[in-house]
Amino acid sequence: MKQRLVTGIIAGALFVGLAVIGGAFYTGLLVLLAIIGFAEYARMNGFKLSHPASVLGFAGVLYFTLPWEAWGISLPGPLTIIWMLAFLLLSITVVTKNETSIDGAALMLLGALYVGYGFAAMITVRAVDDHGLFWSFLSFGCIWASDVGAYFVGRAIGKRKLWPSISPNKTIEGALGGVLLALLVAVVFALFKPEVITVAKALVIGVLAAVAGQFGDLIQSAYKRVRNIKDTGTLLPGHGGVLDRCDSWLIVFPLLLLLELIPV
Structure with a gap:
């Protein structure tokens, strides 16, 4: 319980402090959390982080969370990216001769959307004028x-x-x-x-x-x-x-x- 309390206080103070500062510091924290969160998700589903399906999932997370517009980079819209991720993940099932199943492809797509858009929404809310x-x-x-x-x-x-x-x-x-x-x-x-x-x-x-x-x-x-x-x-x-x-x-x-x- 003591360890839980100390960890909670330190992590909470850091999070609140960076939220108050905002900008690149808060965005960077949430992007980091998104990356770690998707890594947890991939491992939960039996995927190594170096697996092509995991790599595509990480790419989806970064698409949602990184401030591309602020960097002057124009990317396709979310529907296009989601379809491309789905196509590439399904292609992996063919290339690997079903070693990666369609179930695994669907899980990685779901994880990229669940984790990526979830943290992206937090970044969007903090950036409200x-x-x-x-x-x-x-x-x-x-x-x-x-x-x-x-x-x-x-x-x-x-x-x-x-x-x-x-x-x-x-x-x-x-x-x-x-x-x-x-x-x-x-x-x-x-x-x-x-x-x-x-x-x-x-x-x-x-x-x-x-x-x-x-x-x-x-x-x-x-x-x-x-x-x-x-x-x-x-x-x-x-x-x-x-x-x-x-x-x-x-x-x-x-x-x-x-x-x-x-x-x-």
Whole structure:
């Protein structure tokens, strides 16, 4: 527990500090996390990092996360890149005579999209004109509040299991506690910056961040159960890997952008 606490404080302080600084420092951190996260994903699925399918997956992650426009580089749109990745990954199944199966090709394409666009969405939110830091902290604040609320309410009064076959320790009471605390945090942000966001919109973001964030956690739990592993990696002692820590983020940030709840 002591190791977990110390690691959490140091990693959290570093992350928040770079988020405040923003720019290349924050982008660089998220790109690094995306690379490590995809490496964890590839290993979870039995791929060596040097495998051609893994290399293509890394290329997809970098396509989504690197600031190409800021560098003056024009690349094809996402649909074109996704199709090209799919074509190349499927071609590997032919070249290797099905040593790499179509299932493996699909997994690498899914991983590149899941990890790459997830972290890219965080970079996009931070880059929002004038209020990028506000929108980032609002989103993270609601996600973290949901985690804290679910943990403590679940421990205090949790009785009914939420999804025992996937995550046996989570309870319905804990999940509701997480939603309520996320709503409270969202309202505090709205009251702090009423010129940026209304209370009503903040409540919508709070609910979405809590529910989608908890679902993102369950998605990772389900996947680890299928692969029969406890953690996706060992980057953070006591906390597991990047995908263990960022599972909620990878779902919430894309949803907030796709639903246009954050202006970009």
